[in-house]
Amino acid sequence: MRILSKYHLSFISLVLLSAIVLAACGTPATPAPVATTAPVAATAAPAATTAPVATAIPAGKTVKIVWWHIQTADNEKKNWDDMAAAYMKDHPNVQIEITVLENEAFKAKLATEMQSGNPPDLFQSWGGGVMQQYAQAGLIQDLTDALKKDGWGDTFQPGPLSLFSYNGKQYGLPWRIGMVGFWYNKALFAQAGIANPPSTWAEFLDAIKKLKAAGITPIALGEKDKWTGAFYWEYLAVRLGGKAAFDAAYSRQGKFSDAVFVDAGTRLKELVDLQPFESGFMADGMAESSTLSANGKAAMELMGQWEEGTALNVATDKAAYTKNLGWFPFPSIDGMKGDPSDVVGGGDGFVIGKNAPPETLDFVRWLTSVDNQTKMAAAGIAVPPVVKGAENGLTDPIMKQIFQNTAGAKYFQLYYDQYMTPAVGGTVNDATQGLFAGTAAPDAVAQQIEATAASELSK
């Protein structure tokens, strides 16, 4: 038989052709976990410079800043692209190379870069224990002195800024702060006969029963990502035990297996037993749960302040989504030791890699100027903002609500998996997933977290 008969050739070419055609019609604008490692010109924004190097190259050396961020939503990506372009126009000797990564892909890729001792010049950080590890290894720059110059540090609100400090020094700075709360669909609530959003745990469970009776999925949850469900457990622990309980456990004067943490698990089990989540929620990630909320398929979602932007990116009817959108903070519980104003949340911030050129600091200073922050607040991107005065740019009433809650919190708890070291954070996420799957009991969950904390935190 001949090696390649006419038949074979035609079949192969058909397969190749269909592969190329199918590859070309991919779905547009999904938050895909693909890293676009390309200079600014290649990322979607048409307003960005067409070439990384400005037309007139001055006598000075061209400095390159490598910037990794995780804002994959179109409007946020364009915002960063535009700002970089504006900066490059004013500073022709600076070339900013942006890489956009999806959240999980970013964590994986950054870990490899950090372990090779080669951090990017400017990148996303949530502060807390993860940032501390980088600081301990000397991979990020100490910004304490830079912040003292010209009172730059004073332009920031102290709460968010403190998330990026370690050992009395500042290793990063925030550009957005926020909190986790319940995003709900007012129309679906009305349909189920719920007049007002619940303010206590009992009302919350009651609302869920009403929603189920009306045939509406009460809560959208993407538990495949694990940290999404951990939010519930963390908030319950924060409500039931307050700052005192967490501080005690973290400083090893108490334990994560103490009664308050077991209680948090018991309350969560109460919720899970009502089966309020979408079917197959254990296989859904945050992307799927946001899509459900965006398209009115679920009534509530416990998510961070970025939810509105993410949902708008995927909503089929954006106007309907915005019209029906409401927000309420995590309910209070009878007999709790925490304060109803306590907040679980986090901020997005910048850290600067150890090899970054000094122009990076200048760029970041410009990015976090009051002007730029106000612009971003008005555009619904830096919401809530972290620079004093920028909140005047806020137009979205929900964002104003979130800002007030964040600013008014006496106890602001950074998400556990960012506050503590990755090992303990990972255990919190893994263990609490067992509560949602029904495979772990509340005390077993608390024990598991305590076991890792005991070995990790006692250094």
Add this chain to the structure above:
Amino acid sequence: MRSVSGTSRLAAAPVEIQPRHRNGIGQLATLALFLLPAAIVYTLFVLVPIVQAVYYSFFKWNGLGGAPTNFVGLANFSQVLKDATFRGAFSHNMIILVLSIATQLPFAFALALLVRGGLRGRVVFRTIFFLPYVLSDVITGVMWNFIYKPSGGLLNSLLTIIPGFKPIGFLGDPHTVLTALFLVMTWKYFGLHLLLFLAALQNVPKEVEEAAAIDGASYWQTILWVVLPLMGDTARLSIYLSALGSIQIFDLVWVMTTGGPVSASDTMATYMYKFGFQRFSIGYGSAVALIIFAACLILSLIYQRLSRQQEIA
């Protein structure tokens, strides 16, 4: 002078008889030169990392800062073996291994028998059956994620035809996730075994089969007692590849479920990634990696021993 005789010996058919020792050195040098690039790559990317992994596994290290400093001896290994999640991951690997050999190989063999001759359009069938193997693990994972989705996925949409059917989250239920994953693996890898068996079947002389038929053996007796033993080598190779793949499987599981939910589909490799890399515990991850390496090594040694015995016999 030496090099000229060397090249002429290579270029022409080996007719001239040269003095042996001059040839030996020239030939050795040529061999070494051609092997060098591959040897360098192999040493740098396979051997050196293995040695490094052995070194790191004795330390507690978060991967940052160039070199580990916290020596803990065998503590990592004992922690791995004590961890219930790892034991679960190991059992999942074993389940996949046994099931793969028990289902994929007979299935591929049966199809090979069907497709090997006489069937019209068998070339088309061969290509179609082999096509899944050509896809990358990641693409397969993403594709089957869509098929298994509870809301709008292909499988659930088809099953809704049955009255009273509620959508099942196949990948979200700890009880069904491993079976669902195994189906995808079977779909993907049986093509390779099919191809191997087809090639081996072609090497079975027709006369032997005809002789058996003349002696009164039924079709199935011929297959079982004549054809299969003659394919022994290939069958052993298939088993070996299947087992090795089962121990090392990562991409498919990671893309589809990341080892979840609640570690119900964790394999040793996903466990290593989660607990070693994601948690910045490089020493611990290296210990897991060495355990996987040991498992593969034992398997390879068994395979070598068995195939050597067969060759001698």
